[in-house]
Amino acid sequence: MHKYMPHTKEDISAMLDTIGVDSIEALFSDVPKSLKHRDLDMPSAMSEIELLNHFKELASMNTPLKSFMGAGSYDHYTPSIIRHIIERQEFLTAYTPYQPEISQGTLQYIFEYQSMITQLTGMDVSNASMYDGATATAEAMFMACAQRKKKKILISETVNPNIVSVVETYAKYRGIEVIKIKSDNGETSLDDVKANFDKDSAGLIVQSPNVYGIIENYTGYRETLDEYKGMFIINSDPSTLTHLKTPRSWGADIAVGEAQSLGIPLSFGGPYIGYMATLNKYIRKMPGRICGVTKDSEGKRAFVLTLQAREQHIRREKANSNICSNQSLLALFVTVYMSVMGKKGVYEVQKQSKNHAHYMHTMLLKLPQFEEAFPDKPFFKEFTLKTTLDVDVIGKALIEIGYLGPLPFKKFDASKEDLVTFAVTEKRTKSEIDEVVAVLGAL
Amino acid sequence: MYYDKLIFELSQKDRKGYSLPYSEIKDYDLDDVYLRDDCPNLPEVSELDVVRHFTNVSFKNFGIEKGFYPLGSCTMKYNPKINQDIANMPEFAGLHPYQPVETVQGVLKVYYETQKILAEISGLDTYSLNPYAGAHGELVGLMIMKAYHASREDYKRTKIIVPDSAHGTNPASATVAGFETIEVKSNQDGSVSVTDLRKVLSDEVAGIMLTNPNTIGMFEKDILKIAELVHEAGGLLYYDGANLNPILGKVRPGDMGFDIMHINLHKTFSTPHGGGGPGSGPVGVTRALKPFLPKPVIRKAGDIYLIDDHTDESIGQISHFYGNMGVVIKAYAYLLSNGKEHLPEVAKYSTLNANYIKESLKDLYHLPVKGHCKHEFVFDGLEDKSTGVTTLDVAKRLLDYDVHPPTVYFPLLYKESLMIEPVETESKQTIDHFINIMRTIAKEAKDNPELVKNAPHNTVVKRLDEALAARKPIVKYKDLVESQDKE
Numbered sequence: 001m002h003k004y005m006p007h008t009k010e011d012i013s014a015m016l017d018t019i020g021v022d023s024i025e026a027l028f029s030d031v032p033k034s035l036k037h038r039d040l041d042m043p044s045a046m047s048e049i050e051l052l053n054h055f056k057e058l059a060s061m062n063t064p065l066k067s068f069m070g071a072g073s074y075d076h077y078t079p080s081i082i083r084h085i086i087e088r089q090e091f092l093t094a095y096t097p098y099q100p101e102i103s104q105g106t107l108q109y110i111f112e113y114q115s116m117i118t119q120l121t122g123m124d125v126s127n128a129s130m131y132d133g134a135t136a137t138a139e140a141m142f143m144a145c146a147q148r149k150k151k152k153i154l155i156s157e158t159v160n161p162n163i164v165s166v167v168e169t170y171a172k173y174r175g176i177e178v179i180k181i182k183s184d185n186g187e188t189s190l191d192d193v194k195a196n197f198d199k200d201s202a203g204l205i206v207q208s209p210n211v212y213g214i215i216e217n218y219t220g221y222r223e224t225l226d227e228y229k230g231m232f233i234i235n236s237d238p239s240t241l242t243h244l245k246t247p248r249s250w251g252a253d254i255a256v257g258e259a260q261s262l263g264i265p266l267s268f269g270g271p272y273i274g275y276m277a278t279l280n281k282y283i284r285k286m287p288g289r290i291c292g293v294t295k296d297s298e299g300k301r302a303f304v305l306t307l308q309a310r311e312q313h314i315r316r317e318k319a320n321s322n323i324c325s326n327q328s329l330l331a332l333f334v335t336v337y338m339s340v341m342g343k344k345g346v347y348e349v350q351k352q353s354k355n356h357a358h359y360m361h362t363m364l365l366k367l368p369q370f371e372e373a374f375p376d377k378p379f380f381k382e383f384t385l386k387t388t389l390d391v392d393v394i395g396k397a398l399i400e401i402g403y404l405g406p407l408p409f410k411k412f413d414a415s416k417e418d419l420v421t422f423a424v425t426e427k428r429t430k431s432e433i434d435e436v437v438a439v440l441g442a443l
Numbered sequence: 444m445y446y447d448k449l450i451f452e453l454s455q456k457d458r459k460g461y462s463l464p465y466s467e468i469k470d471y472d473l474d475d476v477y478l479r480d481d482c483p484n485l486p487e488v489s490e491l492d493v494v495r496h497f498t499n500v501s502f503k504n505f506g507i508e509k510g511f512y513p514l515g516s517c518t519m520k521y522n523p524k525i526n527q528d529i530a531n532m533p534e535f536a537g538l539h540p541y542q543p544v545e546t547v548q549g550v551l552k553v554y555y556e557t558q559k560i561l562a563e564i565s566g567l568d569t570y571s572l573n574p575y576a577g578a579h580g581e582l583v584g585l586m587i588m589k590a591y592h593a594s595r596e597d598y599k600r601t602k603i604i605v606p607d608s609a610h611g612t613n614p615a616s617a618t619v620a621g622f623e624t625i626e627v628k629s630n631q632d633g634s635v636s637v638t639d640l641r642k643v644l645s646d647e648v649a650g651i652m653l654t655n656p657n658t659i660g661m662f663e664k665d666i667l668k669i670a671e672l673v674h675e676a677g678g679l680l681y682y683d684g685a686n687l688n689p690i691l692g693k694v695r696p697g698d699m700g701f702d703i704m705h706i707n708l709h710k711t712f713s714t715p716h717g718g719g720g721p722g723s724g725p726v727g728v729t730r731a732l733k734p735f736l737p738k739p740v741i742r743k744a745g746d747i748y749l750i751d752d753h754t755d756e757s758i759g760q761i762s763h764f765y766g767n768m769g770v771v772i773k774a775y776a777y778l779l780s781n782g783k784e785h786l787p788e789v790a791k792y793s794t795l796n797a798n799y800i801k802e803s804l805k806d807l808y809h810l811p812v813k814g815h816c817k818h819e820f821v822f823d824g825l826e827d828k829s830t831g832v833t834t835l836d837v838a839k840r841l842l843d844y845d846v847h848p849p850t851v852y853f854p855l856l857y858k859e860s861l862m863i864e865p866v867e868t869e870s871k872q873t874i875d876h877f878i879n880i881m882r883t884i885a886k887e888a889k890d891n892p893e894l895v896k897n898a899p900h901n902t903v904v905k906r907l908d909e910a911l912a913a914r915k916p917i918v919k920y921k922d923l924v925e926s927q928d929k930e
Contacts, residue, residue, distance in 0.1 A: 002781065002785040002788060004520075004521060004523065004713075004780070004781070004785075004867075004868050005785070005788055005789070005792050005867050005868065006868070006869070006870035006871075007792050007795070007867075007870070007871070008871075011870070011871040012795065014871065015795055015796075015798075015799040015871060016795075018799055018802050018803060019795075019798045019799055019802050019815075020802070021815075024791045024792075024794065024795050026815075027794050027795065027798055027815045027817075028662075028693060028794070028815075029815070030661075030662045030664055030814070030815065031662055031693065031694050032664070032666075032667060034667075035666075035667075035694045035695075035698055035699060036693065036694065037566075037692060037693060037694055037695055037698065039692075039783060040563055040564065040692050040783040040786060040787070041563050041783070042559075042560045042563050042564070042778070042782070042783045042786075043560075043778075043779055043782055043783065044782045044783060044784060045779070045780065045781055045782025045783075045784050045785050046779045046780060046782065048525055048780075051525065051529075051776060051779055051780055052525070052529075054779065055529045055532065055776070057549075058549035058550075058552055058553060059532050059534035059535065059549055060534070060549065061548040061549030061552065062534040062535065062538055062546065062547055062548070062549040062550055063534075063542075063546040063547075064533055064534060064537035064538060065539070065542060065546065067539050069539055069541055071541060072540075072763055072764075073539055073540050073541070073764070075539070079461065081490060081493060081494055083531070084494070085493075085494065085497045085498075085501075087527060088497075088498070088501045089506040089507070089508040089509070090501035090502065090503075090504035090505070090506045090509070091501055091504060091506070091717070091718055092506065092522070092527075092715045092717060092718075093506035093507040093508055093519075093522050093715050093716065094504050094505060094506045094507075094716065094717075094718045095512070095514055095517055095519060095716045095718070095719070095847075096716070096718070096719040097718065097719065099505075099838070099842070099847070099848055100904070100907050101839070101842055101899050101902040101903070101904055101905070101906070101907070102503075102504065102505035102842055102847070102902055103503075103504055103505070103718075104500075104503035104504070104903055104904060105500045105501050105502070105503040105504030105718075106504055106718035106719065108449070108500050108503065109497075109500060111449070111918075111919070111920075112449060112450050112451070112920070114918055114919050115449075115451065115919040115920035115921065116483075116485060118919045118921070119483040119484050119485060119921075120483050122479075124919075125916075125918045125919070126918075126919070128719070129720070131575035131576065131579060131762070132575070132762060132763045132764075133763060134760075134762065134763040135575070135579075135761070135762065135763075142619070160763075162760060162763050162764075163763065165738075165759060165760035166759075166760050166761060166762065166763065168759060169586070169737075169758060169759030169760055169761055170619075170761075172759065173585075173586050173589055173619075173620045173621045173758075174619060174620070174621045175621050215473070215477045217476065217477070219476075241479070241483070242482075242483060243473070243478060243479065244477055244478060244479060245476075245477055245478060245479050246479055249479065258763065265536045265537065266536070266537060266538055266539045266540070267535070267536050267538070267768055267769050268535065268538040268539070268540050268547065268550050268764070268765065268768040269540030269763065269764025269765050269766075269768060270575070270721070270762070270764055270765065270766055270767040270768050270769065270770075271575075271720075271721035271767040271768075271769050271770060272763070283916065283918075289719070290916075290918055291918070292912040292913070292916050292917055292918050293912065293917040293918075293922075293923055294907050294908045294909065294911045294912035295907070295908050295911060296904040296905040296906060296907050296908070297905040297906050297907075297908070298905050300445065300447070300904055300905075301447060302904040302907050304907050304909055304912045306909070306912040306913050306916060306918075307913055307916065311611075312578070312611045312612050312614075312615035313610075313611035313612075314611070315611075315615070316611050316614040316615060316624075317605075317614035317615065317617060317618050317624040317626075318618070319611070319614075319615040319618065319619075321615070321619065322578045322581065322582055322612050322615035322616040322618070322619045323576075323578060323579075324576065324577065324578040324611075324612050325575075325576035325577060325578065325709070325716075325719060325720040325721075325722040326576070326719055326720045327575075327717075327720045327721045328717050328718040328719035328720045328721075329715075329717030329718060329719075329720065329721060330717075330720075330721060332497075332718070335450075336493065336497060338485050338486075339450050339460070339485075339486050339488060339493045339496070339497075340460040340461060340488075340490060340493045341460070341461045341485075342458075342459055342460055342461060342485055342486055342487050342488060343482060343483070343484070343485040343486065343487050344459060344461075344487070345459060345460070345461035345463070346483075346485060347482065348461075348463055349463065351470075352463065352466050352468075354471060354473075355466065355468045355469065355470055355471050356466070356468055358471035359468045359469075359471075378473055378474060378477055380473075395543065399543070399546065404539050404541075404542055407541060411541070426463060426464075426466075429464070430466075430467045430468055
C-alpha cells in the first residue's frame with residue numbers, strides 16, 4: 001500500500017471479479033511481451049520525513065541572495081495573503097474552466113485579470129495569460145504576421161537578448177524572417193527602423209524600459225509604421241506602466257511582456273506569466289483564452305470563455321497558435337497582488353523602486369570606478385553603467401556579503417565586458433545600497 | 444447565497460490593503476514626456492476585502508479536493524500537499540535565475556535528477572525541462588524533428604502525420620512548427636490503420652505524432668509495426684505524453700520506437716493544474732537527437748551542475764529562463780515519494796479503476812469498443828437514446844451530484860463521446876458512488892428526461908448563453924460599466 005493509492009486487497013479482488021479477469025496483469029495482456037519493462041532504475045520510495053530531509057539537504061546547496069539584478073526577474077515584495085489565496089484548493093487543483101457552471105471562480109479572476117492588464121497597458125482586450133514574456137512576444141510576432149499576411153518582422157537590438165532568441169527560434173521554424181534594428185546610445189534607432197521597414201514587413205518589436213533599463217521614446221514610430229500598415233508591438237514590464245506612458249498611447253497594436261514584477265517570487269525563472277493585450281479590431285487573431293461576461297438561463301451575470309473558434313481545439317491545423325495550458329494560477333497571483341496593493345500601492349512600490357535606483361545611480365557615479373554607459377538616457381528601476389572593475393570581481397565581492405550583484409552584460413554580449421546592469425526594487429533599503437556602494441568603492 | 448461582486452465593485456476611494464516601509468530616499472522626477480497622464484484604475488480595498496472577495500470567488504470553483512474529477516485525458520489525480528510546501532521553501536523560491544551556478548547547485552541537482560528519472564521512465568536518453576506545457580513540448584519536439592532532418596540536409600520532409608483522434612494541439616503544433624499536417628483516419632476502435640499509414644508514408648514525411656494508449660484508452664497493438672514503417676520511410680516518431688499514466692513502469696515509449704516525447708508533469712506527476720496552468724511539458728529525446736534540445740541545457744560535469752548555453756546544434760531558446768521550476772520541483776518530490784516500488788502501481792490501479800467503471804456501466808452507456816482499456820475509455824452516450832438525452836445533458840446533471848463531469852465530445856470519433864479517466868488515487872468506494880450516480884442519471888434520462896435536459900439545478904449559475912458572450916464581447920470591467928450605462 002502507498003498513501004496515494006487506496007486500493008485494499010479486498011477492493012482489488014472485488015473489482016477484478018466485476019471485470020472478469022483474475023489479475024491486474026491480465027489487463028495488460030495486449031502489450032507485446034517484448035515490450036514489457038524490467039524494474040525501473042530510479043530511487044526507492046521515500047517517506048515524508050525522508051523526503052523533507054532530502055529537500056532540506058538540496059536547499060542547503062542553494063544560497064538566496066539580496067538582489068541588485070533584474071534582466072527580466074525582479075525582486076519585489078510578495079504580500080503574505082497571496083500564497084494563502086492561490087493555494088486554496090478551489091483555485092489550485094481545478095482544471096481549465098471548460099465546465100463554466102462549476103468554474104465561475106477561475107473565470108471571474110481571469111476577467112478581473114484582463115481588466116487590470118488593459119488598465120495598465122491602455123489596450124482594449126487582454127487574453128488570459130501566456131507562458132512568459134518571451135513566448136508572449138513570439139506569439140505577438142505570429143499574430144502580426146497572420147494579421148498582415150506577411151513573413152518578416154523587425155526587432156530592436158535593445159530588446160532583452162533572451163526574448164530576441166525566443167522570437168528567433170519561433171520565427172525560424174515558421175519561416176519568418178527576423179531583421180535586427182540597430183541602437184543609438186542605448187535606444188532603438190528610428191533611422192534604422194526607417195531604413196529597414198518596407199512593404200513586406202509585418203511589424204516592429206521594441207521593448208521599454210529596454211535591456212539596458214532605458215525608457216525609450218517612440219515619438220514618430222506610429223507614423224513610420226503606418227506607411228506600410230505595420231503592427232507596432234511594445235514589450236513592457238507592466239509594473240512600470242503605473243508611471244510610464246502606456247503602449248496604447250505610443251500607438252501600439254499589441255502590448256506584451258513579463259508580469260513577474262507584479263509580486264511573483266524570483267523562483268529561479270518560473271513559473272512567471274506572460275501577458276498579451278491588443279486592440280478590439282485584432283481580437284480574432286489574438287492567441288490564448290479570453291473570458292467574457294454573459295448571462296445564465298435565469299438571467300444571472302456569469303463568465304464564460306469566449307471567441308473559442310480562434311483556438312487550437314476547434315481550429316486544429318488552421319490555428320494560429322497552439323497554446324492550451326497557460327499560466328492561469330499566476331494570473332490569479334498578479335490579480336490578487338494588484339488588488340491588495342491597490343491603485344496607490346502598485347504605484348508606490350514602483351515609485352520607491354525608481355527613487356532607490358536613481359539614488360544608487362547617483363552614488364555609484366560619484367565613484368571613479370563607474371561612469372554612464374549611455375549619457376542622459378532616462379531609466380526607471382534598472383540602469384547600465386560602464387566600469388573599470390572586472391565584473392567578475394564585483395560579483396564575487398558582493399556575494400561574500402550576501403548580495404547578488406548587477407548583471408555582467410557580457411552574459412548577453414561578449415564584446416561588452418565593461419558594462420553592468422543594476423536593478424533596484426523597493427526591498428533594497430538606503431543602508432543596503434550604501435553598503436554595496438561602499439564595497440564597490442573599495443575595490 | 445450567490446456571490447456576485449467584482450473586486451472593482453468593492454473599491455472605495457482612499458482605502459488601502461498594503462503597507463510599505465518609509466523611504467528615506469528623496470523623489471526623483473522623470474521627464475513628463477515619458478509619463479502617463481492618468482492613473483490605472485485598480486481597486487482600492489482593504490486586506491480583509493481582498494481575502495474575503497477571493498475566498499467567496501473560490502467557492503464558485505470545483506477542485507479535486509471537493510470531489511471525484513474523472514476528466515478524460517486530463518489525469519486529475521491528488522496533488523500532494525507536501526510538494527507545495529517544498530516548492531515554497533525560500534531556498535528554492537528565492538533564487539534569481541542568473542545567480543552564479545555555485546549558489547544554485549541544489550536546484551540544478553533537482554533538474555538533473557528529474558531529467559534522469561524521466562529518461563529512465565520513458566526509455567529515452569535525456570530531457571529538457573524548459574517547455575512550459577504539453578503543447579509547448581509538442582512544438583519543441585517538432586522543432587527538434589525539423590532540425591534533425593535539416594542536419595541531414597533532408598529539406599523535403601515538410602509533412603507530419605496526425606491521427607484524426609488526436610488532441611487539437613497536435614495539428615496546431617505542427618502548423619506552428621512550420622509543417623503541413625496529414626490527417627489519417629483512425630480505425631473505428633481508435634487505433635491507427637496500418638494500411639492507411641502505408642499509403643501516406645513517403646520521403647516528404649518528417650514524422651508522426653501518436654499517443655499510446657490512444658485517445659480511447661486502448662493500447663496500440665501494432666506499435667512496433669508502425670514504428671518500423673515510419674523509420675523505414677525515414678521519419679521519426681513523436682509520443683504525446685498525455686496518456687503516460689497507465690504505462691509507468693510497464694512499457695516505455697523509447698522501447699516502442701518513439702524518438703521524441705513530452706510529458707505533462709501536471710498530469711502524470713501530480714502537479715496541480717492551477718485552473719489551466721502553470722503546467723510543465725519536458726521534452727525527451729533519443730541519444731541521436733540530444734544535440735538539438737533547446738538552450739540552455741542543465742548538465743553535470745564532474746561534481747558540478749552546470750547551465751550550458753553553448754550547444755551549437757540546438758533548436759535555440761524556447762523559454763526566457765529554464766521553464767517552470769516551481770512545477771518541476773513538485774514533480775520531482777512526487778517521483779521520490781512513489782519511488783521505483785510504487786510508480787508501476789500507478790499504471791496498475793489507474794487501469795483497474797477504468798476497467799471497473801467501464802464494466803459496471805456498459806449496460807446503460809454505449810461502449811463502442813470492447814476489450815480491456817488502460818487508464819481511460821470512451822462511451823458513446825447513453826445506450827438508450829430514445830428520450831433525446833445527450834452527453835452534454837448527462838455531464839450537466841453530474842454537476843448536481845457534486846461530481847466533475849468526464850470530458851465530453853472528445854475524441855471526435857463518436858457523436859456523443861463521454862471520456863472517463865478515474866486515476867489511481869481514487870478508492871473503490873468513491874468509484875462505486877460515481878457508478879451509482881451514473882446509473883441514477885441513466886434512469887432519470889428514461890423516466891424524467893426533462894430533469895436531465897435542464898440540468899444543472901444546484902449550481903451557482905445555470906446553463907450559460909455562450910452565443911451572447913461572443914456576439915457582444917464584454918472582456919473587461921470598463922466594458923461592463925459602459926454596457927450597464929447604456930442599459
